[in-house]
Amino acid sequence: MATKKRRRSSKAKRGGISTTHILIVAGAAVLVFGLLVVLNINRSQSSVTGVSYETGITSDGEPYKGWPNAPIQVVEYSDFLCGHCGDFADALHALGPDYIETGKVQVVFRNYAFLAPESIQAAQAAECALDQSADKFWLYHDLLFANRGTGLAAYSKPRLNTYAREVGLDTGAFKDCLDSGTQLAEVESDRAEGQSQGVESTPTWFLNEQMIRGALPQSELRQMFEAQLSRGS
Amino acid sequence: MGGSITRATSPVTGRVNWRLWLMRLLALAGIGVSAYLTWTHLAHQAVACGQSQDCDIVQQSVYSEVGGIPVALLGLVAYTALFALTLLRGHVAEHLDNYIPLAIFGISFIGVLYSAYLTYLELLVIYAICRWCVSSALIITAIFLLSLPGLKAEADASG
Numbered sequence: 001m002a003t004k005k006r007r008r009s010s011k012a013k014r015g016g017i018s019t020t021h022i023l024i025v026a027g028a029a030v031l032v033f034g035l036l037v038v039l040n041i042n043r044s045q046s047s048v049t050g051v052s053y054e055t056g057i058t059s060d061g062e063p064y065k066g067w068p069n070a071p072i073q074v075v076e077y078s079d080f081l082c083g084h085c086g087d088f089a090d091a092l093h094a095l096g097p098d099y100i101e102t103g104k105v106q107v108v109f110r111n112y113a114f115l116a117p118e119s120i121q122a123a124q125a126a127e128c129a130l131d132q133s134a135d136k137f138w139l140y141h142d143l144l145f146a147n148r149g150t151g152l153a154a155y156s157k158p159r160l161n162t163y164a165r166e167v168g169l170d171t172g173a174f175k176d177c178l179d180s181g182t183q184l185a186e187v188e189s190d191r192a193e194g195q196s197q198g199v200e201s202t203p204t205w206f207l208n209e210q211m212i213r214g215a216l217p218q219s220e221l222r223q224m225f226e227a228q229l230s231r232g233s
Numbered sequence: 234m235g236g237s238i239t240r241a242t243s244p245v246t247g248r249v250n251w252r253l254w255l256m257r258l259l260a261l262a263g264i265g266v267s268a269y270l271t272w273t274h275l276a277h278q279a280v281a282c283g284q285s286q287d288c289d290i291v292q293q294s295v296y297s298e299v300g301g302i303p304v305a306l307l308g309l310v311a312y313t314a315l316f317a318l319t320l321l322r323g324h325v326a327e328h329l330d331n332y333i334p335l336a337i338f339g340i341s342f343i344g345v346l347y348s349a350y351l352t353y354l355e356l357l358v359i360y361a362i363c364r365w366c367v368s369s370a371l372i373i374t375a376i377f378l379l380s381l382p383g384l385k386a387e388a389d390a391s392g
Contacts, residue, residue, distance in 0.1 A: 016331045017387045025339040033346040036307075039300040040350075151291070153358050 053101045055134035058108060061186070063130050063137045066099075066106035072228050074105060076205040077112035077194045080122035081155065085203040086145040088215035093142065095218060099225055109141065111190040112202050118155035120187055125160040127183035128174050129167070139167040256337065256379050257319040263312035263372045270305035270365055282364065291363035296354050304351070308369060311340055315376060334383040341380055344373035 055065045074092070078085035092100070092107055099105040113123035122144055129140035143163045147154040157178065164174040177183065194204070197211070204213050207224060216224070273280045274292055282288035291297065297304055315337060322333045348370035355362050 016390055017335050017384065019388060021332075021335055022338070022384065022388060025335055026342060029339050029342040029346065032343050033350070036299050036343075036347055037350055040296055040298075040304075150296070151358065151361055 053096060055138055057130070057134050062108050062110055062190075063134050063141075064106055064108045065096075065134075065138055066101075067103035068106055070103055070106040072099070072105045072225055073108065073208055074205055075108045075110060076203055077110050077190075077199045079111075079113050079115050079119045079202045080126065080141075080144045081115045081119045081148070081152075082202045083148055084215040086148040088203045088205070089141070089145045091216065091218040091221050095222060095225070098222075104229060105225060109137075110194060111187050112194045112199055112204070113187055113191060114202070116152065118152050120184070121157070121178075122155045122160065123187040123190075124181065124183040125155075125164070125174075125178055127186050128177035129164065129169055131177055131183075132169050132173065136167055136169050140164070140169070143167060252379050252383060253319055253322060256376050257316060259372050259376050259379075260312050260316035260319060263369060263376070264309060264316060266365055266369045266372065267305050267308035267312055270369075271303055271309050274303045274305055280363070280365065287361035288363040288365060291355055291361050291366060296351070296358070304347075308344070311344055311373075315340055331387060334380060334387045337376070337380045338384045341373055341377035345377045348373055 053065050054067055055063065056068065058064055058068075076085075076088065076092075078089070080086075095105075100107065111123040111126070113119035126137060126140055126144065130137035140163060143166060144155075147159075147163075153159060160178060161171060161175055165171050197206075198204075199211075201213060203215055204211065206212070208228065270280070270292065272278065274297060280288035280292050292305075299307065318333050318337050318340075321330075323330060325333075348366075351366060352370055355366065
């Protein structure tokens, strides 16, 4: 017994683990976990604000932003599930104050939904937003792209309906539109139109009728716009 | 004697400690999985996932990074630390050695909690299951469970 006591005493002196240590480490682990989740969630939340440019619908029913008589016209074919399309939309959005709001560039959006069934669903949802107004379409468009990369759940019907509420759409009319599938023909027609013009991938866009495949960084896009403007197009 | 329970080989009996060896092997497997996922994430490579696109969907989701750092890279750091700790066990000064089971417990506990969160995201938010991520979740859970007896032994020995 005396030997056992001595052994215990020497172990206590050498500084072993106690239940308190275990509880402290477990608590610290929970805190670290909480911090990681908060950092992760913060990055996952996206929102959009208002539009600060002219919007409308072209004679053939496509949404546009920017002055219709702008010297530069960009017609883009995009899939809402395509990450590069989102990058391209971001670049255009960033250049908006210098080119779209100043009447130098008009952007026309066309769906080229082909990556997954959710692409077609998201495209129909965007068309349903356009049914209500062009302003709302662009807000909805921005929100869809802002939520890219969050997985296919981002394009589930409940989430698409949530986005509709977030951008201030009439949610009842939006839901009816999406559920009825009335916009499917429009989405398919957009893609067929793209195919007839040689579009095979996204994003593919036309800069004053010159076809360009793939997204460009903001700096290169700016250079192209400046080059077009200096040509007096 | 309790303090030597999680050492790879008992200095007294010479018996191999299978739990520590298993943790070491699992940490090595975890390094392999997380290194592969880190590489595919940083190099924008497709993840080998059979015919499924699920792994890429998860890997390209915004949930795959924490504060701009790939989750896979955090996993790689954690598994490397666990592997190093299993190697150090029994080879450092006793007052440090006693805390190694506690460190293994702490790191693997964070891993288990975060893996549970990621699995929840895969099932109910992203709607895609990345089998590499699931294998990592199983590995870290196994390491966590294996760390418990060693921790208890160390606590009893100090008791």
